[in-house]
Amino acid sequence: MVDVGDHVVCPVCGGKARVVYVSRDGKRCIVKCLQRHIHGLRSIRGLCFLVDCSEVKRNERYLSKPTKLM
């Protein structure tokens, strides 16, 4: 389950991205990529994508407190 503000992997380029919105039913979210994307002839930073939450992976490297289930 992802939450607003989570660091995630961009579903398009695999770079750093953050969750900026999660739908009320928790199934879809908007991910804002922090990397540049080539869009037509321009490269744009900060593109947002509407994706299913199941497609989004947390970027574990940015979790400040790793949880151990042991």
Ligand SMILES: [Zn+2]
């Ligand atoms: Zn990206």
